[in-house]
Amino acid sequence: MPPVLRFDNVCKQYPGGHVALQDVSFSVDAGEMLFVTGHSGAGKSTLLRLIHLSERPNRGAVLFGERNLLKVRGSRVAMHRREVGVVYQDHRLLADRSVHDNVALPLVLRGMRRGEAGRRVRPVLERLGLGARGNALPGALSAGEQQRVGIARAVVAEPRLLVADEPTGNLDPTLAAEIMALFASLPEQGTSVLVASHDLGLVKRMRKRVLVLDHGQLADDIAPEDLADE
Numbered sequence: 001m002p003p004v005l006r007f008d009n010v011c012k013q014y015p016g017g018h019v020a021l022q023d024v025s026f027s028v029d030a031g032e033m034l035f036v037t038g039h040s041g042a043g044k045s046t047l048l049r050l051i052h053l054s055e056r057p058n059r060g061a062v063l064f065g066e067r068n069l070l071k072v073r074g075s076r077v078a079m080h081r082r083e084v085g086v087v088y089q090d091h092r093l094l095a096d097r098s099v100h101d102n103v104a105l106p107l108v109l110r111g112m113r114r115g116e117a118g119r120r121v122r123p124v125l126e127r128l129g130l131g132a133r134g135n136a137l138p139g140a141l142s143a144g145e146q147q148r149v150g151i152a153r154a155v156v157a158e159p160r161l162l163v164a165d166e167p168t169g170n171l172d173p174t175l176a177a178e179i180m181a182l183f184a185s186l187p188e189q190g191t192s193v194l195v196a197s198h199d200l201g202l203v204k205r206m207r208k209r210v211l212v213l214d215h216g217q218l219a220d221d222i223a224p225e226d227l228a229d230e
């Protein structure tokens, strides 16, 4: 099976001359979960933006399965994004829609009938411990619950890859560990997971592969068995 994602010598320079990624190469297998870590400004968010096509590389190639993302333009950008779930630190939920409707949104936007969308949403809410919260508005939920709604929305359409940018940045350590455990359960459902986090302690405790970025360069690619004990 080809990798889900492959970066080949990717360089990204922002207008103004700032080099955010230099010659970055790695690949992600189907069903793999891994982290990307590094200091502030190391290039973590940029790497994720190249995957969901919010940015384009200046050199090198990003491959999603067999798809060369350099060649994805116009209406095909939206089609690509359907296969990549995204979780944000601030979860970006719609405040005036219920939990159920927020999670159903990606399905409704692609034309699924509300009844069918509801049948898909309910088991996802159950799995993420939100079964009783479907009718609540996001503002009535705790921070951890809100982030779980963000994850439910990202996985409801069964993406091949989920990317998350500092998804536990606003959470206390116990909730952060809970959310990370949730991510770790996703590969069993067939979704590969790539999480950007600067919290090295939390990352190490998860015992997954870790990519380390340093000033835009891939400084290390650590296998789980090589992670030092905390």
Ligand SMILES: Nc1ncnc2c1ncn2[C@@H]1O[C@H](COP(=O)(O)OP(=O)(O)OP(=O)(O)O)[C@@H](O)[C@H]1O
Binding pocket: 014, 015, 016, 018, 019, 020, 038, 039, 040, 041, 042, 043, 044, 045, 046, 047, 198
């Ligand atoms: N839109 C942009 N325009 C110009 N420079 C940018 C832009 N976005 C990021 N950069 C620069 O590129 C570098 C990498 O930024 P990036 O946001 O990818 O790092 P990061 O590792 O995610 O940092 P943080 O942990 O602080 O979010 C930084 O020096 C940043 O200032």
